Amino acid sequence: MRKLLFVVILFFVLPMCYAQSVQEEYIKKYCQIAVEEMSRTGVPASITLAQGILESGSGTSMLSIKGNNHFGIKCHSDWTGSRMYSDDDAKNECFRMYPNAAESFRDHSDFLRKNQRYASLFQLDPKDYKGWATGLKKAGYATSPTYATRLIEIIENYGLAQYDSGTFVPESIDVPALVADAVTSDTKPTRYYSSNGFELSMTEYSLGSNNNTQYIILKYDMDIEVLSRKLGMAPWQLPKYNDLPKDYKVKAGELIYLKPKRSKAEKKYTEHVVVRGETMRDISQKYAVKISSLYKMNGWEQGVQPVEGSRVRLR
Incomplete structure (x- = not known):
C-alpha cells in the first residue's frame, strides 16, 4: 500500500515539477525582452510574460516551435510576413511566423499598441496587471471566459509583477x-x-x-x-x-x-535627405543598409560622401 501511494504521488507530482521548471526557464529566458518592450511601448512586462506562458505553453506549442509565434497572433489583413496554418477557433487558421522569438515579442507589443481596441489599456497604470488582464479579455484578445483569471494567476504564482517595478535587475544570462x-x-x-x-x-x-x-x-x-x-x-x-x-x-x-546589414531599407523608407556633416556610414547605420548597396543604388563611386540637401536612394 505504501509503495502504491508513493507511485501515485510520483505520477501526479513529477509532471507538476516539470511544468514549473519549464515555466521558470521561460521567464528566465524572456524576462529581459519583456522589460525592454515595457520600456519601449508601455505593455507591462508581467502581462507579456504571462501571455507568452499561456499562449505558447511556455514555448512548447507548435506555433512557438515552428513559427516563433509566442502569442497566438493571427495574420489579419495587414500581415505581409511569413505564415503558418493551424486549427484554432476555426480549422486551418492563418498565424504569423517570425524569424526568431524576439520578433514575436516586439510584434506582440506593437499589435497591442497600434490596435485601437486596446487603446484604453494604455491609460492604466503599468503596474495594474489585473486591469490589463481584464482589459485584454474584454477587448477580445482571447475567447476563453477564464483568460483574465488565468493571466492573473500566472503573474501572482511566479511573481511576475516584479518586472513591472523598474527595480528588478537580473544577475546575468547565458546566450539569450x-x-x-x-x-x-x-x-x-x-x-x-x-x-x-x-x-x-x-x-x-x-x-x-x-x-x-x-x-x-x-x-x-x-x-x-x-x-x-x-x-x-x-x-x-x-x-x-x-x-x-x-x-x-x-x-x-x-x-x-550583430549581423550583416540589408541590401535595401524597409519599404516605408525610399530615400534620405542628407543633413550637414552626415556621412554614408551614418546613413548606412541609420537604416541598416550596407554601404556598398547604397553606393550601387545611387551610382556613386566608393568613398564619395553626400552633400547637405542631396537625396540618397535607400531601395
Whole structure:
C-alpha cells in the first residue's frame, strides 16, 4: 500500500515539477525582452510574460516551435510576413511566423499598441496587471471566459509583477535566444574568441532590431575587440558589419549591429535627405543598409560622401 501511494504521488507530482521548471526557464529566458518592450511601448512586462506562458505553453506549442509565434497572433489583413496554418477557433487558421522569438515579442507589443481596441489599456497604470488582464479579455484578445483569471494567476504564482517595478535587475544570462539568433555563424577560415557564451550582464546593454537586423547598445564605452570576445564572435565580424576599424572603441549609446546589414531599407523608407556633416556610414547605420548597396543604388563611386540637401536612394 505504501509503495502504491508513493507511485501515485510520483505520477501526479513529477509532471507538476516539470511544468514549473519549464515555466521558470521561460521567464528566465524572456524576462529581459519583456522589460525592454515595457520600456519601449508601455505593455507591462508581467502581462507579456504571462501571455507568452499561456499562449505558447511556455514555448512548447507548435506555433512557438515552428513559427516563433509566442502569442497566438493571427495574420489579419495587414500581415505581409511569413505564415503558418493551424486549427484554432476555426480549422486551418492563418498565424504569423517570425524569424526568431524576439520578433514575436516586439510584434506582440506593437499589435497591442497600434490596435485601437486596446487603446484604453494604455491609460492604466503599468503596474495594474489585473486591469490589463481584464482589459485584454474584454477587448477580445482571447475567447476563453477564464483568460483574465488565468493571466492573473500566472503573474501572482511566479511573481511576475516584479518586472513591472523598474527595480528588478537580473544577475546575468547565458546566450539569450534573442542574441543567439542574431549572431551569425560565418564560415570564413578565421580565429574565434574562446568564450563561455554571452558574458555581458543584462545591466550593461539593451537589444533591438532595425530593418530586421539585430543590434546591441552598450551602456558604457568598450573596445570592439572586448565586445566581440564577450559575444563569442569572430574578431572581424563586428567591425565588418558596422564598417569600423578593428581597434575601434564602442561608445555608450552607440548602435552596433550583430549581423550583416540589408541590401535595401524597409519599404516605408525610399530615400534620405542628407543633413550637414552626415556621412554614408551614418546613413548606412541609420537604416541598416550596407554601404556598398547604397553606393550601387545611387551610382556613386566608393568613398564619395553626400552633400547637405542631396537625396540618397535607400531601395
